Amino acid sequence: MALHLTFDDGPDPVWTPVVLDALAAAGATATFFVLGPRVRAHPDLVRATVAAGHRVEPHADQHDRHDRMDRHQIRADTDAVVDALRAVDVEPTRWRTPWGLVTDDTRRVADDVGLALVGWDADTHDWRGDLAEEMVVAIKREAPNGGIVLAHDGLGPGATRPGCAETARLIPMAAAWGVARGLTLEPLPEPRAAPATLAFAGKRP
Numbered sequence: 001m002a003l004h005l006t007f008d009d010g011p012d013p014v015w016t017p018v019v020l021d022a023l024a025a026a027g028a029t030a031t032f033f034v035l036g037p038r039v040r041a042h043p044d045l046v047r048a049t050v051a052a053g054h055r056v057e058p059h060a061d062q063h064d065r066h067d068r069m070d071r072h073q074i075r076a077d078t079d080a081v082v083d084a085l086r087a088v089d090v091e092p093t094r095w096r097t098p099w100g101l102v103t104d105d106t107r108r109v110a111d112d113v114g115l116a117l118v119g120w121d122a123d124t125h126d127w128r129g130d131l132a133e134e135m136v137v138a139i140k141r142e143a144p145n146g147g148i149v150l151a152h153d154g155l156g157p158g159a160t161r162p163g164c165a166e167t168a169r170l171i172p173m174a175a176a177w178g179v180a181r182g183l184t185l186e187p188l189p190e191p192r193a194a195p196a197t198l199a200f201a202g203k204r205p
């Protein structure tokens with residue numbers, strides 16, 4: 001079993017290096033769901049993240065709500081962040097949407113672009129300023145046998161904390177707990193060659 005730490009809304013020139021240092025010190029690797037403008041502003045940070053053994057995947061370009069967007073708007077936004085990643089030699093395979101919102105149009109775009117949608121099992125609520133100790137409690141409760149942990153290495157819309165220091169402080173605590181549980185801390189695996197949704201295409205209503 002694995003504990004998949006995931007970090008949204010970066011790369012951030014201040015906090016992503018802090019998170020990367022904490023992951024390295026903990027011997028953990030993770031997945032980062034990034035924002036297009038921040039990739040374009042900090043391409044070297046994305047390259048450093050990949051070079052450290054982590055995976056970098058798209059979150060959004062403009063961090064808008066999919067339930068207020070049509071299929072063409074979602075596709076255009078997704079193409080923008082995917083293009084930003086390809087410009088730094090990252091080929092996206094997975095996708096976490098803003099706030100995890102997934103509509104029928106989101107699913108169609110994911111299929112069209114070839115991205116596997118990713119949610120989470122445990123929500124650290126780090127964006128609202130929870131302490132690392134509180135986040136560990138949430139992980140133990142919501143992912144007792146491993147799974148996907150949602151956290152943030154950047155400040156997105158709605159964040160009510162000044163920075164990501166508590167998220168960095170969480171990393172060694174989560175890693176120590178995970179290792180004691182026999183969990184490996186590693187990036188989300190690559191999706192199967194064919195998008196999982198294709199296998200069920202014939203059974204869809």
Ligand SMILES: [Zn+2]
Nearest residue numbers: 008009098156
């Ligand atoms: Zn976000």
